[in-house]
Amino acid sequence: MYLLNKKMTATEVTIVVKGTNNYFLEALLEEVQKNLKENGEDANVFFLDEMADEVEAAIQTLNEAKPKGFIFLGGNLHYFEERFAEIDVPSVLVSETAETLDYNNLSSFSTDDYETARKG
Numbered sequence: 001m002y003l004l005n006k007k008m009t010a011t012e013v014t015i016v017v018k019g020t021n022n023y024f025l026e027a028l029l030e031e032v033q034k035n036l037k038e039n040g041e042d043a044n045v046f047f048l049d050e051m052a053d054e055v056e057a058a059i060q061t062l063n064e065a066k067p068k069g070f071i072f073l074g075g076n077l078h079y080f081e082e083r084f085a086e087i088d089v090p091s092v093l094v095s096e097t098a099e100t101l102d103y104n105n106l107s108s109f110s111t112d113d114y115e116t117a118r119k120g
Contacts, residue, residue: 012042014067016054018074020047025073028094032071055079059086077101 013036017025029045036043044067048054054075061067070091080093080101091106098108 012044012065012067013069013071014058014061014065015043015045015071015073016058016061016075017045017047018052018054018072018076019050022074025095028073032073032094053079055083055087058091059083062087062089080106 015029015032017029019025033043033045044065046057046061048057054072056079058070058072061070067089069089070087072091072093073095075093075096077096077098077100080098080103084091084101084103084106087105089105093106093108093110095110096108097110098106
């Protein structure tokens with residue numbers, strides 16, 4: 001019975017990395033993992049190819065592993081618009097902005113490359 005209850009308890013943050021050959025995201029992943037570990041959080045990492053639907057993968061993971069939250073490194077806003085409502089845990093989308101999406105459990109961190117280039 002203990003193992004069943006343990007399996008049902010959200011204990012890890014799941015990091016979904018979109019793209020297998022993106023050095024920028026690799027550096028971000030290292031920092032995210034380091035920060036989570038320093039704060040006593042366990043992380044589970046999934047790598048997806050560029051064409052994969054990261055929200056679909058997260059929904060499947062949510063149903064199977066019950067993570068306490070998601071960090072998406074890279075993503076396609078179209079997939080978030082279509083099905084993110086099925087995800088009910090706190091999530092962060094990194095490298096894309098979620099400001100046009102109306103989900104209380106989704107935050108984002110991104111940079112405006114165009115505006116930054118104009119300042120440089």
